[in-house]
Amino acid sequence: MRRRDQWRRSRLGRPTPLTHLQAWSQQLGGAQLWVKREDLCAGGSFCTTSALTQALLAKKMGKRRLIGETATGDFGVALGTVGTAMGLEVVAFMGRASMQREWLNVTRMRRLGVKVMSVDGPSRGRSHAMAEAMRRFSVGWKDAFYATSSLASPQPYPEIVARALSVIGEECRRQVEAKGLELEYVVAPVGSGSFAAGLFSAFLDEDGPQLVGVQSAGETGGSRHAASLVYGRPGVHQGTHSLVLQDEEGQIIAPHSAAWGLAMSVAGPQHARWLQQGKAHYVTVVDDEAEEARRQLAAAEGIWASPESGYGLAYAVKLAPTLHPDQHVVVGISGAGIRDLDVEEQPSDEERG
Amino acid sequence: MRNRLSPLEEAFPKRKRPLLMTGLVVGDPFLEATEDYMRTVVEAGADVVELIMPFSDAAYHGPVLRRACRRAMSEEVSWRELEELIARFREVNGQTPIVVASYYNRIIARGMKRCVEGLREAGADAVVVTDLPDEEAESFRRQVEEHQMVLVQTVAPTTPTRRFRRLASRARGLLLWTGHSGAEVGVEIDEFRQRLKELRQYTELPIVASMNVESGRDAAVVTEAAHGVEVSSSLAWLIEGKGPNIEERLQAFVADLRSSLDAGAGQ
Numbered sequence: 001m002r003r004r005d006q007w008r009r010s011r012l013g014r015p016t017p018l019t020h021l022q023a024w025s026q027q028l029g030g031a032q033l034w035v036k037r038e039d040l041c042a043g044g045s046f047c048t049t050s051a052l053t054q055a056l057l058a059k060k061m062g063k064r065r066l067i068g069e070t071a072t073g074d075f076g077v078a079l080g081t082v083g084t085a086m087g088l089e090v091v092a093f094m095g096r097a098s099m100q101r102e103w104l105n106v107t108r109m110r111r112l113g114v115k116v117m118s119v120d121g122p123s124r125g126r127s128h129a130m131a132e133a134m135r136r137f138s139v140g141w142k143d144a145f146y147a148t149s150s151l152a153s154p155q156p157y158p159e160i161v162a163r164a165l166s167v168i169g170e171e172c173r174r175q176v177e178a179k180g181l182e183l184e185y186v187v188a189p190v191g192s193g194s195f196a197a198g199l200f201s202a203f204l205d206e207d208g209p210q211l212v213g214v215q216s217a218g219e220t221g222g223s224r225h226a227a228s229l230v231y232g233r234p235g236v237h238q239g240t241h242s243l244v245l246q247d248e249e250g251q252i253i254a255p256h257s258a259a260w261g262l263a264m265s266v267a268g269p270q271h272a273r274w275l276q277q278g279k280a281h282y283v284t285v286v287d288d289e290a291e292e293a294r295r296q297l298a299a300a301e302g303i304w305a306s307p308e309s310g311y312g313l314a315y316a317v318k319l320a321p322t323l324h325p326d327q328h329v330v331v332g333i334s335g336a337g338i339r340d341l342d343v344e345e346q347p348s349d350e351e352r353g
Numbered sequence: 354m355r356n357r358l359s360p361l362e363e364a365f366p367k368r369k370r371p372l373l374m375t376g377l378v379v380g381d382p383f384l385e386a387t388e389d390y391m392r393t394v395v396e397a398g399a400d401v402v403e404l405i406m407p408f409s410d411a412a413y414h415g416p417v418l419r420r421a422c423r424r425a426m427s428e429e430v431s432w433r434e435l436e437e438l439i440a441r442f443r444e445v446n447g448q449t450p451i452v453v454a455s456y457y458n459r460i461i462a463r464g465m466k467r468c469v470e471g472l473r474e475a476g477a478d479a480v481v482v483t484d485l486p487d488e489e490a491e492s493f494r495r496q497v498e499e500h501q502m503v504l505v506q507t508v509a510p511t512t513p514t515r516r517f518r519r520l521a522s523r524a525r526g527l528l529l530w531t532g533h534s535g536a537e538v539g540v541e542i543d544e545f546r547q548r549l550k551e552l553r554q555y556t557e558l559p560i561v562a563s564m565n566v567e568s569g570r571d572a573a574v575v576t577e578a579a580h581g582v583e584v585s586s587s588l589a590w591l592i593e594g595k596g597p598n599i600e601e602r603l604q605a606f607v608a609d610l611r612s613s614l615d616a617g618a619g620q
Contacts, residue, residue: 121419127410127412128412128419130412131410131412131413131419134412134413135413135415138509138510138511139510139532141510141511154486234461235458235461235462236456236457236458236461236484236485237410237458238410238412239484241489244458246458246462248462249429249431249459249462250408250456250458250459250460250461250462250463251408251409251426251459252408252409252410252458253409254409265410
């Protein structure tokens with residue numbers, strides 16, 4: 001434990017700050033918005049914190065290799081960051097389409113010594129990369145540790161991941177208390193829900209703030225989305241009993257979100273339970289709202305957040321004006337937005353001068 | 354409780370002839386073809402027919418079976434259609450055991466009781482659920498056993514001996530070793546032999562291994578340690594990629610597996 005805390009401080013830069021968004025709050029006219037800054041965690045996202053715990057477990061079990069999957073590349077970068085530091089070999093499976101889209105993270109992974117394995121699955125998204133990672137693990141388990149990127153994984157991974165990430169919530173709670181704030185809402189984006197589970201974990205008591213998980217309603221709010229906790233039905237997928245996007249026959253419906261980190265057909269079992277118990281509720285915003293919100297955040301506050309973070313921010317944009325200036329809302333920023341500054345956004349020749 | 358798997362169980366371990374279990378993805382490439390393939394593989398020497406219910410995200414299968422499932426998805430095979438398929442096969446074959454393989458979510462969507470009842474009535478003998486660990490299988494196992502069927506236990510290279518003993522103690526029919534189905538990398542064969550030898554001490558049931566068998570030779574090597582082989586991805590690959598006259602090719606391939614297994618056993 002002490003070793004883990006030391007790693008968190010010296011390698012990950014934890015605790016990450018809780019930043020008051022004074023200017024943006026004023027613009028929106030309502031509640032005071034605060035953001036928990038996982039974009040400032042080493043590797044540029046909350047993923048490194050989950051990867052750290054899993055890598056320490058691997059070390060403790062005497063393993064030499066970490067095997068994992070990555071959808072956006074963030075988790076691969078996270079594994080590379082901590083795995084390399086611990087002298088572990090890192091193998092990350094990634095869908096071919098993801099590799100093309102997230103080329104910046106692919107390059108980062110390679111610089112960090114990660115062996116990136118391209119997966120040509122019959123459909124896009126994380127599931128086929130995850131399948132390949134598990135299969136590789138199942139035949140090389142003696143010297144390898146399977147590290148999951150998703151809260152929606154077979155037992156005991158949902159517990160491992162949630163415990164690893166609960167530090168985000170604990171830090172946030174301490175920071176809030178130190179500032180003497182009383183929170184009305186805690187908001188976080190939910191794909192598989194690892195980040196949200198971490199942030200929510202410290203606020204689950206009955207008189208705590210309202211917890212809101214925000215999922216992607218897709219492009220238009222139509223039938224193509226990634227809102228498993230809003231539109232899903234009970235089922236078992238990827239080793240997880242939770243709410244699942246599925247048809248009448250139990251076939252899984254492919255998720256759609258502009259933020260690939262949220263493109264999941266199932267969320268971790270904790271969220272299904274919190275929903276059932278009324279401890280958290282789950283809403284959707286469409287992709288454009290999310291993109292608009294993070295652009296607003298960047299313009300108002302100089303923070304360029306990950307595409308996934310945009311969903312939580314978009315909900316905050318709607319929520320803030322309904323509250324008073326003495327009410328406080330924390331929104332989780334799951335990562336930095338660097339990775340998706342796409343090749344298409346390269347300056348034109350004219351702009352370069 | 355007797356069903357068509359019982360003779361396999363009872364004849365064991367005196368039985369010298371290794372078991373051949375052949376898996377077909379239902380509806381790959383279409384439903385009527387599967388019906389013909391079932392008859393073909395049995396005529397060529399399969400002891401057990403496994404029917405793999407197509408699933409959109411067959412994460413625990415290899416790439417070949419995942420693609421086969423994708424192809425079969427266009428047939429939108431329902432449980433009702435699977436039942437009809439089995440019933441039609443039963444009109445001409447009353448003795449070959451049928452094992453239905455499915456991911457758990459499809460069973461939940463159908464409803465456990467309804468699923469098991471329908472399969473039993475159609476003439477299936479056993480169910481194997483790819484993603485349902487023993488620890489969480491209690492209510493489904495009860496349904497299966499109430500309907501005089503077998504819930505096939507699967508064992509992986511990662512299964513510790515203690516867990517294996519627990520699985521084996523309530524297993525029936527056969528045990529399925531899912532070594533590295535479809536993967537290109539695998540447990541070294543020596544290690545596999547050693548492990549199987551150890552596990553065989555704890556069970557009276559045949560252990561059938563799913564080991565990416567591509568030829569009669571492979572099959573014979575695997576059954577030096579296991580009591581049988583499960584072959585499915587090689588059949589799907591043959592259906593996917595080997596051109597016309599699939600039935601003839603299936604017949605020849607399965608017949609080769611059969612004769613290699615029998616020759617291997619005689620040595």
